[in-house]
Every structure is written in C-alpha cells, then in structure tokens.
Amino acid sequence: MIRAAILILLATPVTAQEIVFDPALVTQCYTNGEGTEPDCIGAASGLCQKRTEGGYSTLGMADCTNRETEEWDRLLNEEYGLLRDQLDEIDDGTGIDRSDALRDAQRAWIAYRDAECGLRYALWQGGTIRTTIGTACHLGFTAKRTLELRGMRLEGY
Template identity: 45%
Template sequence: MKQMMIAALMAAFGSPALADPSVDPNTVHACFDGAKDTHPACIGDAANACQAQPGGATTLGISACLQGEAQVWDDILNAQYKGARAQLLEQGGTPLADQLLDAQRTWIAFRDADCGLVYSIWADGSIRTVIASSCYLNKTAQRALELHNLGNME
C-alpha cells in the first residue's frame, strides 16, 4: 500500500531523484531519539534542511525532501514494530502479537486512505503532492513514536 501511495505521488510529477536534494537521516534519528511525545516539533526538520539545498525549493524538490524524510521514519517505524511485536510475544504470547499485527495493518490502511483523501482534495493543484507527502511523513513519524512507546511499556 505504501508503495502505491508513493508511486501515485511520484507519477504526478515524475520520479525526482532523492539523492539531490537529499535528507540527512541523522537529523531524523536525532528527532526520534530526543522525542518526548508523539508530536515533536522536529518532525520535518530533515525535509526542511533538504529543501534549502539546490533544487529543494521546487514543488518536485519539496516533495522529494518530504518523501525522503518519510522513508527514514518508515524504516524507524518498521524497527519499532518488530521490537514491540517481539516484546508482546514475550509478555502475552501470540494473541497480543497478532493483535498488534491487526492494528498495524489497519493503521497502514488508515494512513494511506487519509493521505490519499488529502491528495484527492487538492487534485487540481500541484500542491497536492506536497500536502499528501507531508501527511504521509507526519503520520508515519507519529506512528513510529507510538510504537516506540508501546515497546517501552513495562
């Protein structure tokens, strides 16, 4: 589903090279490591820095920067999911771990549908890719932090 959303976003404007401009994954990891809640102000900092690079201030560049940061958050989310699932397997066995799997699948469908709606609302403007990419970035980052908190419950 994620690939479909990104493909739709990329198809709207072509496939911008994420290498130029580029997102610094260290900025995203520092945001994750320092987050005190699920909505830290640092979400988007890597994309903002990316946008200051040559080519980053265009619609294509902004979208590429947002998508680049979202990809780092998605990698963090996947690691947090695996950790939370392993912890639930230890604590409550397969039923709890399977419940997390169901919740995660439902969350992915919600994120993709919600950001797809935003994209469709703005279908007549070039800003649609930027707005949908921002939606995807924010929801993915917040879910990564939610899963981190879930995995750290004792």
Template identity: 45%
Template structure:
C-alpha cells in the first residue's frame, strides 16, 4: 500500500512555489527611518516591489511570500525597537510592564490576523489577508515602540 502511495505522490503535480522572492530590506529601513506617525504609506511598498520583480511574485503564494518577507524585515526593526525602549525605561522599573504590553500586543496581533485568515474560509485569499495583517501590525508596532522613546 505504501509503495503505491509513494508512486502516486511522485507523479502528482506539485504546487508551484515562489522562489527567490525577497524584499529590499534597506527600503524597509528607510521607510522606518523616515516615518512620521505609525501609518506611513511606505508600509507594504517593499512587498509590492517584490511582487512585480518576478512572475512568481504575482501568484497567490508569491504575494504571501513577499508580504512575509517584508514582515520579517519589520520584525527585525521591531525587535531592536523593543530592546531600545526596554533599555530606556529600565531605570524607571517599567521593563516588566513593557513586556506585559508586548505579550498582550502579540496575542492581539495573532487573534486579529487569525480572524483575517478565517473570514475567507477555504479561499486562496486567506493567506494573503493573514500575511498582510501580520505586516501591518508588525510595522505599526515597530513605529509605536520608536514613538514611546520620543519626548
């Protein structure tokens, strides 16, 4: 039985997976550095450029991968901003409160993006909706953490 399953799986067409899709991390950093407020128009532009860079970028999988790649870049910025904010408030005894706030934000982001995914049922848009939600929440949180340190 396993032999026939292996043969069957070997001849089935595999889904096309987007490869070599990446975002310009310098563009994401530039978006962060130049942002005023927490909702600049440049959020998502690196993913948009990724999607048009190759034919794979315009597929459902490609769009999701480009969004996730930009999210990863923003996540790196978010982590550095969290560390800097935690360090700034370490003398005030607030690191534990910031940590609790960050954990609550993560729970909110996950629930909100889970909803964005689930509302599309079994449709192919659900992956894109969830990835877009993750990107927007992550970028905005990075910018919020930056603002927390400003006078």
C-alpha cells in the first residue's frame, strides 16, 4: 500500500506551472562525479526548485526531485544494459552466469529500494514531509546504484 502511494507520487506531475529542470546537470554529475555518492546528486532538483514558481512547496520539491530521479533511472538502465552486455561477452558457459547474477541482484536491489523508501515514507506519515523524504530516498538510491553499476563496468567485471 505504501509502495503504491509512493509510486503514484513519483509518476504524477503535481504542478500545473512550468517546471524548469535541466537534465544536463544530471549528465554532468554522472560523467564527472567521483565515487558512488558525489555531492552533485540532488543538484539538478535543487536548481529546479529554485527556478520553478512554487518549487519550494512540498509538491514542487517532489516534482523537481522526480524529474532528477527519472534522469538517473534512464542512466541506470543504460548502465545496466552496458554491464550486462559486458558480462555476456566474458562468460564462457562455465561457472556462474554473471549476467544472470546481475539480473538477480538488480531485482533484489529494486525490491530493497522500494521497501526502504516505503519505510521512510511510512515513518513520516503524519506530515507532508513524507513526500519529500520518499522522493529524495528514491533519488538517492537510484543515483547511487547507477554509479555502482558504472563502476563495475569500468573496472571490467
């Protein structure tokens, strides 16, 4: 039930005004950020909130955060595909199938992310801050996982 509420919030545009979001900031963070938790995660949604009328309202913050999450999710899917292709190339049919292991890990990660963010949302069910906490949770987990997958690919796993 909680997961459904968060997913609805993540998928629903919440403001009628024009959202001023620059996806290039996410790409720049992805390209130039070091490690799996660079300070630039959240910068695009922060600037969006600043530039968008009503951006500092609960719904405005959620909309801007969701836009950044969508960009990270797009990059995550690209990284997943690149890493899976790389693992398919190096697997020789003996031992554990690495691309299947990646798929299983990714499915488990998605379940964990959704459950953890659902918990955080539930902990704050008495106030509107829960929306901000839930969307920020999805952003953080998604960006970090994108960078983890990139690291695995670049390290040649």
